Amino acid sequence: MEMNNNPFSLEGKTVLVTGASSGIGRETALICSRMGATVVITARDQERLQETREQLGEHCHAEVIADLTNPDDVARLVEALPELDGAVLCAGNSTTLPLQFGSREKFDDMFNVNFFAPVELLRLMYKKKALKKGSSVVLIASIGGTHSFMPGNGVYGASKAALNSVMKYAAREFASRKVRVNSICPGMVDTPLIHRGTITEEQLAEDAKRYPLGRYGQPEDIANGAVYLLSDASSWLTGHDLVIDGGFSI
């Protein structure tokens, strides 16, 4: 659309954000809109998604309630989409699940939400041409895919490693339509997700000391990275996993 002389701007772009009812996704929707984008937001929880919508004001194109592990919901979401310049697929979940206490069913749940859901959405958005020529997709993976960053996150890590792998293949396959695909691998970020589990606040505070920059991430640390990957400033970047982790993985 309109050319903008700031390559980092999202002016004139329409961007889908999944997981927009909380944490990294909500902050990504808000920062994208502040950078000029019109956003489409989706999540399961109507009330919390509505809160995001209220904060977005006129920059919200549409909100869609959808469970991304449900194929009918994914199809309905893709059907409702306008032509997109970008998408940030944040929806995901993690629970502490040491292998000995896991089960095939729990592992399937983990893969369904963190791997199959974004892969299916990505596939359909490309196939149905919801992603414009030159658009940019950002998948939210995790350093849990490459490091044992938290105890009991083996299958979570595996789901994110798998997502990163598909990201690279999608980047190559979609390059013919100049659609870029990258991921962000965050370290621990202070969102409701990390406070829901069995790890105590004391353990979290202790763990944060392992980060060279001395703290866990804030949602905007990740959202700002997503803005770069969505913007024209990164037009020659595809198939890349951007680690944003306060130096944890050094």
Ligand SMILES: NC(=O)c1ccc[n+]([C@@H]2O[C@H](COP(=O)([O-])OP(=O)(O)OC[C@H]3O[C@@H](n4cnc5c(N)ncnc54)[C@H](OP(=O)(O)O)[C@@H]3O)[C@@H](O)[C@H]2O)c1
């Ligand atoms: N926080 C961290 O330390 C950290 C680190 C590395 C990577 N990540 C990744 O970052 C992403 C966002 O996490 P967060 O920390 O922001 O967590 P969060 O605050 O719990 O947000 C997760 C979002 O995903 C949505 N979601 C979950 N299951 C869904 C489903 N089946 N269908 C549709 N939406 C679903 C939730 O919305 P509803 O409940 O409304 O559906 C919510 O908006 C996740 O992929 C997570 O794995 C987080």
